[in-house]
Each structure stands twice: as C-alpha cells, then as structure tokens.
Amino acid sequence: MSFPLLTATAVLPALGAIATAAVPAAQRVAAKWLALLVSLGTLALAAVTLVRFDPGGARYQLTESHAWIPDFGVRYQLGVDGIGVALVALTALLMPFVILAGWHDADPMETGSKRWRPTQGFFALILAVEAMVIISFEATDVFLFYVFFEAMLIPMYFLIGGFGDRAHEHGDEAAATQRSYAAVKFLLYNLVGGLIMLAAVIGLYVVAGSFSLQEIVQARADGSLHMATSTERWLFLGFFFAFAVKAPLWPLHTWLPNAMGEATAPVAVLITAVVDKVGTFAMLRFCLQLFPEASKWATPAILVLALISIIYGALLAVGQRDIKRLVAYASISHFGFIILGIFAMTTQGQSGATLYMVNHGISTAALMLVAGFLISRRGSRLIADYGGVQKVAPVLAGTFLIGGLATLSLPGLAPFVSEFLVLVGTFTRYPVVGIIATFGIVLAALYTLVLYQRTMTGPVKASVAEMPDLRVRELLVVAPLIALLIFLGVYPKPLTDIVNPAVQQTMSDVHKTDPQPEVEAAK
Secondary structure: OOOOHHHHHHHHHHHHHHHHHHOOOOOHHHHHHHHHHHHHHHHHHHHHHHHHOOOOOOOOEEEEEEEEEHHHOEEEEEEEOHHHHHHHHHHHHHHHHHHHHOOOOOOOOOOOOOOOOOHHHHHHHHHHHHHHHHHHHHEOEHHHHHHHHHHOHHHHHHHHHHOEOOOOOOOHHHHHHHHHHHHHHHHHHHHHHHHHHHHHHHHHHHHHOOOEHHHHHHHHHHOOOOOOHHHHHHHHHHHHHHHHHHOOOOOOOOHHHHHHHHEOHHHHHHHHHHHOHHHHHHHHHHHHHHOHHHHHHHHHHHHHHHHHHHHHHHHHHHOOOEHHHHHHHHHHHHHHHHHHHHHOOOHHHHHHHHHHHHHHHHHHHHHHHHHHHHHHHHOOOEHHHOOOHHHHOHHHHHHHHHHHHHHOOOOOOHHHHHHHHHHHHHHHHOHHHHHHHOHHHHHHHHHHHHHHHHHHOOOOOHHHOOOOOOOHHHHHHHHHHHHHHHHHHHOOHHHHHHHHHHHHHHHHHOOOOOOOOOOOOOO
C-alpha cells in the first residue's frame, strides 16, 4: 500500500493540536514551538503533495478510499484535483505565518491582571482548524466533506469568542460582550447554512444512492442517474446556500465584519484567507459537478448577487473608520469577484476565480497581519488614531503599502492576474456584468489609498511618535508573503498549469464551452 499522503497532511495538524493542548500550563513557549514545528511539517507534506501531483494525469490523484459507515454507503474517500491541491498548499503555507504572527496573542494579560489566556488552547485550536480545512479540500465523499465543513465551526467559534483583539476601544467587559456576539453570530449563520445543506445531502443520497462524488458525476454522465429538474434545483439551492454563507456572499455576509473585527489579526486571516475559501471551493467541486443544469439555471441570479457583493463591499470599505472592518468589507468585495468568475461559466473566469482564491489568501494575510502589528503597537483599530507612521516605521509602512496595493490588484502583484482573468472571462459571456464589475476596481483603489494616506502619511501624531518598526519575527512573517505576491504576479504559470486542467474538466461537467470571439468577415 502506498503512503497515505493526503491523510497524513490532515492528520499531522490534528495530532499536533492534541499534543499542543496537552503541554503543561507552565510551558507556554514549548507549546508555541510545538505548534510551529507541526505547521512546518504539514507544509512539507503539502509540498510533497504538490510535487507528486501531475496536472496532465487523472482528475483526482493520490486517492484513498476506505469503508467508514458501510450501512449508509459512507466512505472515507480522499482525492485532489488541481484546484484542491492548490488550496491545500495555500492552507499549509499560511499556517506557520499565522502562528508566528500570533506568537504573543494568547500570553497572560498585563502584569497584575487576574485573567489568563490559555496559550496552549489558542495554538491547538489553530492546528485543529488547519486539519479540518485540509480534509475538506481533499474529501470526495459528500458526507465526509459535510462533517468537516461543519466541524471547523467549533474551533473557530472559540478562537473568535475566547481570544479577541486586545486593541479594543472599550473596557474588558464591553470587549468580551462584543466578542461573544461576533462568535455567536458566526456560529448561528454557518450552522443554519449547514443544517440546510444536511437536508440536501440526505436528499442527494435518496436520489443517487451514494455519497461518492465521482460515482454520482459518472452516473449522471453515462445517463444511469437522472434527476428531475425540480429535485436538482432544490438540492442545488441547499448546497449553494451553505456555501454562500461560508464564502460569504451578499446578503449572507453580515457575520464576517463582526468576526474579523473582534478576532485577533491571525485569527482574522484564518477566517477570510482559509476557512471562507472552503465555500467558494465547494461551489466549484460540488455545486457545478453534482448539479450542472441547476447551476446554469441559477447563474443569472448568482451573478447579480456577486455584483452586489463587489460594489456593496467596496463602498462600505470606503466608509470604514476601523482598519480591520475595512479589510473585512474589502474581502466581501473580493469574494464577489471569485463567485462571479465561477458562475461566468468560462475557462478564463473559473481559472481566474481559482487563482483569486490563492492570491487573495496571500494578499489578505499580508495586509491583515501587518495591520495587526500596527494595531498592537498603538492599541487602537481606528484609522483616525494614526498618522505619519511611515516617518517613524518605514519598513512597516512599506509592507503595509505593498499589501494594500495587492488588495487593489496592482499590475505586477499576484491578485491582478486573477482579477483580470475573472473580468475577461465574465465579459466574453456577460459583457454588461463585466463592465459593472470593473467599478469594484476603482473603489478598491479608493479605499486602499485613503487608508494608507490617513494612517501612514502626513504629520506624525504624538501617539505614534515612538512606534517601533517591524521586529525580526514580524519580518519573518511578512517578507515571504510579499515575495510570493511579487513572484506570482510576475510569473503565475506554475499555478495556472496546475489549475487549468481541473477547470476544463469542470467546464465539461456543466456542458459549457467558451464563447467564440466575433470576428468580422474579411472584405
């Protein structure tokens, strides 16, 4: 039997979470190093997975299949295509930076405080989320996917509610109340989506007699499985609703600004750069493959919702006074672009959407983590409390600028390629939608540059006059992310070579081909 590489990639952080939680209370530093080493080991396994994946080979590779609940046809079934392997690599890549950035976020409170922040629990929960997200990207059994799609809510709930941002303008009691509200809102929104999806999962099994993604897709392709139109549409809506909450898509987005605003910066990165990607990934893997006709039927409505997300999220980002909430609303706009690319039903659009998932993860991690370093120094999330930072902390300001420019998709940085492909892919089939979506780019430039101008330029405010620049640990977090943004912006081919075959197979599943350009006949 070959080495179960996919299982190992998910099990290692799960075991690491248990081991980290078991470290004695007095050994906080040991728990941190253990969590970091586990995340680096997971990154090494993900790198091996990426190297062993053959873009020109079978659709699902490194597959594993074992009986799990045979009486109900549930199997422990894993496999990765180009989209899944790219997102597994993204998740594993970001985790060491998340852990390093949060190195002191769960230390005991200030001297004299009676509160104790359980360091071991904080890092154990981060590793638990990593394990569940990775197996969600690998699962090809619908029920197995559902279990971890829902299970990841539990550690995320405790990370948001139990380890909130210390830089809060209110007192401890008020801050705890807001954290609890954000955590409960996150949990309730996603639980409702998950319960609706559970009903759809059961309905799918009743209709198809299997939870295996490959078996159902193959049965639909060869005609041995036929779904009534109404049945397919209801099942599609059940799956899509859960994924739209997770993504999040307007109007199901309202939990995200609260969650990101109240969480620590590393946990905010975990939410928007990692966990939320499960929703958009699942739209490609499950909605389009399992319900191709219903996906095409729902496309016009979904494109409208995606457009609203793009413009609405960007407009609200422009008006924000809170740095972290600004990044949250910007992410809502970016997820609108991702969903727009998925349902444009073109090769360029879906390739761009997949690249956007990866590049948005890197760019948002860079911007949010640098913002977290900034906020931890000043003790405030309010934009108005800053000014002139670039004169006292030029490296911090420079990395903040690059992260912001990546957010507005500046040419030469990774998100530009993604956004360009999404817009081109959308315009070729839905030109009006593509034109309206471009206004999101203008608004992105506005909120990013205004944020930089108000925090980094101008006279130096007294409250930031003694602000230190980035320290070595913080540079180790930021520098690799900036380097990746530049590399993938200049040379995205390694990533496109991996995801393009999977995108073409998804297009084949929904029986769509790219529109042919209209060429005027030669006279």
